[in-house]
Structures are given as structure tokens and as C-alpha cells.
Amino acid sequence: MLQTLYDYFWWERLWLPVNLTWADLEDRDGRVYAKASDLYITLPLALLFLIIRYFFELYVATPLAALLNIKEKTRLRAPPNATLEHFYLTNGKQPKQSGLSGRQVERWFRRRRNQDRPSLLKKFREASWRFTFYLIAFIAGMAVIVDKPWFYDMKKVWEGYPIQSTIPSQYWYYMIELSFYWSLLFSIASDVKRKDFKEQIIHHVATIILISFSWFANYIRAGTLIMALHDSSDYLLESAKMFNYAGWKNTCNNIFIVFAIVFIITRLVILPFWILHCTLVYPLELYPAFFGYYFFNCMMGVLQLLHIFWAYLILRMAHKFITGKELGGIARPETSGQCSTNRKTQFLRKRQFKKVWEEGCPLKKTSSAFNGPTATEQLLAFHTAHLVVVVPSKFCPSPDSSEEKEKDGVWQRQQITQALGVTEYVDGLGS
Numbered sequence: 001m002l003q004t005l006y007d008y009f010w011w012e013r014l015w016l017p018v019n020l021t022w023a024d025l026e027d028r029d030g031r032v033y034a035k036a037s038d039l040y041i042t043l044p045l046a047l048l049f050l051i052i053r054y055f056f057e058l059y060v061a062t063p064l065a066a067l068l069n070i071k072e073k074t075r076l077r078a079p080p081n082a083t084l085e086h087f088y089l090t091n092g093k094q095p096k097q098s099g100l101s102g103r104q105v106e107r108w109f110r111r112r113r114n115q116d117r118p119s120l121l122k123k124f125r126e127a128s129w130r131f132t133f134y135l136i137a138f139i140a141g142m143a144v145i146v147d148k149p150w151f152y153d154m155k156k157v158w159e160g161y162p163i164q165s166t167i168p169s170q171y172w173y174y175m176i177e178l179s180f181y182w183s184l185l186f187s188i189a190s191d192v193k194r195k196d197f198k199e200q201i202i203h204h205v206a207t208i209i210l211i212s213f214s215w216f217a218n219y220i221r222a223g224t225l226i227m228a229l230h231d232s233s234d235y236l237l238e239s240a241k242m243f244n245y246a247g248w249k250n251t252c253n254n255i256f257i258v259f260a261i262v263f264i265i266t267r268l269v270i271l272p273f274w275i276l277h278c279t280l281v282y283p284l285e286l287y288p289a290f291f292g293y294y295f296f297n298c299m300m301g302v303l304q305l306l307h308i309f310w311a312y313l314i315l316r317m318a319h320k321f322i323t324g325k326e327l328g329g330i331a332r333p334e335t336s337g338q339c340s341t342n343r344k345t346q347f348l349r350k351r352q353f354k355k356v357w358e359e360g361c362p363l364k365k366t367s368s369a370f371n372g373p374t375a376t377e378q379l380l381a382f383h384t385a386h387l388v389v390v391v392p393s394k395f396c397p398s399p400d401s402s403e404e405k406e407k408d409g410v411w412q413r414q415q416i417t418q419a420l421g422v423t424e425y426v427d428g429l430g431s
Contacts, residue, residue, distance in 0.1 A: 010036075015217045016162060017287035024163060025218065031165040036216035042175055046182035053129050053183070061128035065121055068246040072121050118192045124245040126192055131238035133180060134231050140176075141228035144169045150221050154278040157225070158286055162218040170220055177227050178211045196310070203306050210299045217292050222279055226300075229271060233262040253321060260314050267307040276300055 012021045025033040065071075150156040184191075185204045194200070214223035236259035243252040280297055283289075 013290065015213075015290075015292040017290055020162060032167075033164075034166050034171075034215050034218050034220060036212075038171070038175070039178065039212055039215060042179045042182055045175060045179035046186060049179055049183035050187060053187075056129055056132070057125040061125040062121070064128060065124045065246075068124075068248075070121055070124050070246055072119050120245050123192050124242060127238045127241040127245065131235050131242060134235035134238060137177060137180070138228065138231035138235060141173060141224065141231055144173050145224050145228055148221070151225070154274060155282055157221045157278055158282050161283070161286065164218055164221065166220055170224060173224060173227070174211065174215055174220070178208065178215075181207050181211070196313070199306055199309060202302070206299050206302045206306075210296070210303070213292070213296060213299070217296070219279075219296060222275070226271075226275060229266050229275065232266055233259055236262060256321070257318070260318050263314060264311060267304075268311055271307065272304060276304065 010022070016022070016024075025035070027033060145151045150159075181204055185201075185208065188201065188204065211223060211227070214220060214226075236255060240252050240255040240259055243249075243255060276297070279300060283293055287293075
């Protein structure tokens with residue numbers, strides 16, 4: 001049964017033009033041809049890439065991040081709670097009954113989500129690794145193809161096909177590129193999960209299939225052109241991410257503009273009108289269409305659809321940038337979770353206010369549901385010297401009497417000044 005499936009999978013009529021067999025691609029007369037067995041080495045090379053990446057991020061990316069003042073930020077951790085943890089892992093929503101109040105549950109889920117968010121340092125390390133590889137791969141790829149006649153004349157891509165021998169530079173270019181994408185697929189669960197996570201998986205799988213097929217079907221000349229074309233813009237995107245994480249906004253914006261231009265030209269102009277035209281039209285001048293022809297071009301169509309989707313996202317970010325909005329779409333900023341009560345409490349510097357509130361609605365004196373600081377201390381956990389603390393009135397309980405209000409107000413001011421050294425307390429602003 002397995003032998004039948006194996007024979008059917010490697011049937012020449014599937015992958016090669018008519019009247020050609022795998023025997024025609026056997027090494028002879030000093031000429032070496034691509035073989036499917038050559039791809040086995042890519043799996044151990046992918047594991048080697050993961051090891052190299054670990055040491056690169058540890059000894060290169062981390063010191064570089066320190067020079068750029070990118071550091072791990074301390075985040076408040078959610079206290080252990082078996083009920084909420086189980087619900088968080090299985091449903092991702094807030095349970096209706098957990099023994100805690102609504103605000104306490106919200107706070108727990110907010111902190112728990114923040115624990116799962118990747119840190120700025122992790123994002124920088126990942127971007128540094130990809131930038132380094134894509135830059136080296138682009139330079140190496142151009143060195144492999146720039147002196148070849150098919151780089152300047154697309155029709156020569158199919159000259160003599162499929163009896164086209166390979167050279168060592170093409171072999172290693174293919175093996176390294178395929179190994180790298182295998183390593184990306186292996187590490188995708190632990191890498192930064194972005195909004196286009198599903199599209200990234202589709203891209204990696206389609207790329208691995210395309211590189212593998214183009215190797216054993218001897219589409220190597222077209223494959224080297226496609227890989228170099230993709231690497232030409234990827235390193236620009238990763239460098240823009242690096243500068244964005246480092247806070248170099250102007251540099252990030254300038255690189256992003258260059259990236260957008262290169263991406264549009266290479267992925268939406270050169271790829272469909274030169275490369276795809278080369279793989280769709282020119283082969284039919286030599287051989288009738290066969291399954292491998294349709295398969296390769298269908299996978300190229302999948303990549304082209306992904307390019308259109310990403311071009312839409314890029315143009316949308318460019319529009320925000322041109323209209324004066326922050327160019328934050330390159331990488332989600334690490335603002336979530338820096339203050340767990342961001343929507344309810346604002347910390348503003350003293351110089352921004354001239355009038356300071358003297359009397360008003362204080363926070364109610366209640367102890368926390370967790371084995372930790374009181375609700376007031378949690379609310380004001382992020383402290384800076386000489387701050388004005390602004391608490392919207394709608395989040396404050398109303399005292400029953402003016403006497404009780406004054407009593408609780410004195411207590412509140414004492415808590416703030418003792419715990420944080422805050423000089424003034426303002427109520428009702430920003431509500």
C-alpha cells in the first residue's frame with residue numbers, strides 16, 4: 001500500500017513534462033542535478049538554525065538592546081486563582097461566578113493577559129535575528145544570480161529545461177533558505193504572535209512547498225529569482241521594527257517608507273508581471289502544461305494573494321503616517337499592562353496643573369480580595385516623584401454625609417502620601 005502511494009506520488013507525469021523521466025536527471029558526465037533526497041539535510045539544518053538563533057539573541061541582540069536602552073519592564077502578575085486560570089485557558093472570557101467582584105475579575109484578567117504579551121525585548125531580539133538573516137540571504141542571493149544570463153533575460157530561465165545542472169552556490173542557497181523557513185515554522189508557537197498569525201503560517205507552509213517542489217522539479221533558476229526578490233524587502237521591514245522598538249521614530253518612519261516602496265515594486269509589480277509571467281507563459285512554449293506546472297503556479301498565486309493582503313496593511317499604515325497619526329502598526333507598542341488601571345486612573349506631572357483639588361470624593365477604604373496590597377496601593381502601584389493622581393469621579397463611591405466624606409478624604413490623602421510620596425491629589429479630572 002505504502003509502496004503504491006510512493007510510486008504514484010513520484011510518477012513522472014505529475015512533476016515532469018511529457019516524455020521525460022527521473023532517469024533523465026541522474027548525474028552524468030560531471031553534471032550534477034537536483035534530487036529530492038538533497039532536501040533531507042534541511043531538517044537538521046533547521047535545528048541548527050534554532051541553536052544559532054538562541055545564542056545570537058543571547059550574546060548579540062540582548063547587548064544591542066541594552067545599548068539602545070531597551071529593557072524588560074516589570075509587570076504586575078495575576079495572583080494564583082485556579083478558577084480564573086482554568087477559565088482563562090479554556091474560554092478566554094470572564095466567568096460570571098468566581099467569588100470576586102466584577103472589578104477584581106477585570107483586574108485579574110488584565111494582569112493575566114499582560115503576562116502572556118511578549119515584552120519589547122523579546123520583539124527586538126526576534127526582529128534582530130530576522131534582519132540579520134534576511135540581509136545576509138539577500139546579499140548571498142544576489143551574488144548567486146547576478147552573473148547569470150537568466151537574471152537579465154527571463155526566457156533563459158527555461159533554456160534546456162529540465163536538463164539543467166546545478167552548481168554548489170545554488171545548492172547551498174536553496175538548502176539555507178529552506179532550512180530557515182523550517183526553523184520559522186518550528187518556532188512559530190513561541191515567537192511573537194501578531195495579528196497576521198494565520199497568514200504567516202500559510203506563508204511559511206507555501207514557501208516550504210514552493211522551495212521543495214522547485215528543487216526536485218528543477219525549477220531552480222526561477223526559484224533563485226523568487227527567493228532573492230522576497231529577501232530584498234524583508235530585511236528593511238525587520239530593521240524598521242528594530243528602530244521602532246528602540247524608540248527611534250523618525251528613523252523607523254524613514255525606513256518604513258523605503259520598505260513600502262520596495263515591497264510594492266517587488267511584490268506587486270516585478271513578481272506578477274515578470275516572474276509569474278515567466279513561469280506561466282514561457283514553459284508552454286516548450287512543453288504542454290502538466291500537473292507540476294499548475295501546482296507551482298497555484299502556490300505562486302497563494303503567495304501573490306498574501307502579498308496583496310500585506311500591501312493593503314502597509315498602505316493603510318502609510319495613510320495613517322501621512323495623515324499625521326503614529327506609525328505604530330509595524331509593531332504593537334508595549335503600552336498594554338504598564339498600568340493596570342489605565343482607563344480609571346491617570347498619572348500626570350505636577351507642572352500640567354495649576355489648580356489642585358482640596359476636597360472631593362475619596363476612594364472607599366476597602367481591603368483587597370487578593371493576598372497583597374490594598375486596593376488603593378494597587379491603584380497607585382506605578383509611582384513617580386511629584387505626581388498628581390487623577391481619579392475620575394464616576395469610579396468613586398459617594399459618601400453618605402459630608403462628615404463621612406471629610407473623614408474618608410483625610411484618610412485617602414494620608415494613604416497616598418505615605419505609600420507613594422505623592423504631593424497632591426486631584427479628583428474628578430479626566431472623567
